[in-house]
Amino acid sequence: MKDKFSVIHKKLIIIGSGPAGYTSAIYACRANLDPLLITGIQKGGQLISTNQIENWPGRFKKTTGLELMNDMEKHALQLKTTIVFDQVLKVDFSHQKFKIECEENKYTSYALIIATGSSPRYLGLPSEKKFIGKGVSTCATCDGFFYKSKKVAVVGGGNTALEEALYLSNIASKVYLIHRQKQFKAEKILVTRLEQKIQEGKIILYTPYVIKDILGSTKGVSSIEIISQNHSKFVNVSGIFIAIGSVPNIKIFNDKIQTKYGYIQTHLNHNSHTQTNIPGIFAAGDVSDHIYKQAITSSASGCMAALDAERYLNSLNLIN
Numbered sequence: 633m634k635d636k637f638s639v640i641h642k643k644l645i646i647i648g649s650g651p652a653g654y655t656s657a658i659y660a661c662r663a664n665l666d667p668l669l670i671t672g673i674q675k676g677g678q679l680i681s682t683n684q685i686e687n688w689p690g691r692f693k694k695t696t697g698l699e700l701m702n703d704m705e706k707h708a709l710q711l712k713t714t715i716v717f718d719q720v721l722k723v724d725f726s727h728q729k730f731k732i733e734c735e736e737n738k739y740t741s742y743a744l745i746i747a748t749g750s751s752p753r754y755l756g757l758p759s760e761k762k763f764i765g766k767g768v769s770t771c772a773t774c775d776g777f778f779y780k781s782k783k784v785a786v787v788g789g790g791n792t793a794l795e796e797a798l799y800l801s802n803i804a805s806k807v808y809l810i811h812r813q814k815q816f817k818a819e820k821i822l823v824t825r826l827e828q829k830i831q832e833g834k835i836i837l838y839t840p841y842v843i844k845d846i847l848g849s850t851k852g853v854s855s856i857e858i859i860s861q862n863h864s865k866f867v868n869v870s871g872i873f874i875a876i877g878s879v880p881n882i883k884i885f886n887d888k889i890q891t892k893y894g895y896i897q898t899h900l901n902h903n904s905h906t907q908t909n910i911p912g913i914f915a916a917g918d919v920s921d922h923i924y925k926q927a928i929t930s931s932a933s934g935c936m937a938a939l940d941a942e943r944y945l946n947s948l949n950l951i952n
Contacts, residue, residue: 641740642668643950644941645732647720648747650677651927652917654704655934656745661711663942668714675717676701677749679927681771683799725888725910742950743912743941746896747934750878750918759846767853767871772796779871781805785856787843788875789813794822796875801834808867810838810858846872880919896920906937914940
């Protein structure tokens, strides 16, 4: 790490480059706030791993998460957002001028929007860590190609799990979908498509089952042990895709800001929906949403955060 940093000051800084971050930037630019957006280590967030998006209003033609996020970035840049590819290491919220330390530079700002999104949740098995990158994955669109004509498993029962299973059913020889409950939380249209693939023999369903162990060698995963009501069985697979939800990326903000249920807590009042317990700091997207967790709601909260930040900066007479 560098011993000396240049310090860059902006009225508004946005941390995160998913739907919430880019939407915040777009609205902040239109409010003449001259925002700086710090992308984080994964520019575009989790959405870039989504193979097909069908529920983004007005985007009814086939599109991917990567395409949508690239367009959002272009939109933000067209409006003169300053975007830096950097990762936040440390923050200091103890003064009105907030301090953000990244790998490349230090930044200060009077207003901050936290839109750092979330990361995939893992099963927590010791064997899972052993095989990450060697058969264990959280992204079918990223790694599915490596399992062409092979048997794979997908774990989960929400939209992501079914989307992964459906995507892999066109690549792998067989897909085993493992879910701990008999019912799925996924949208009905995805369940209908799943049922069709089951009828075709492309997807084999194991419910209610959980993964007990992942087995293999130095070459990678060879099988999994699944269990249901004390009955276990082994299933031969070359890969396993974990799709059991996500956890908000708030580690660097722990003990710096108020949280609830593991998410940054926002406080609804007559002036703001996205205000945290610290005046001038706002949260948008998956870091503060433990209910909806949709790209469109993240984007909407990014809009709200930018408008809330504009009102806050205006109260400090900091808008030109």
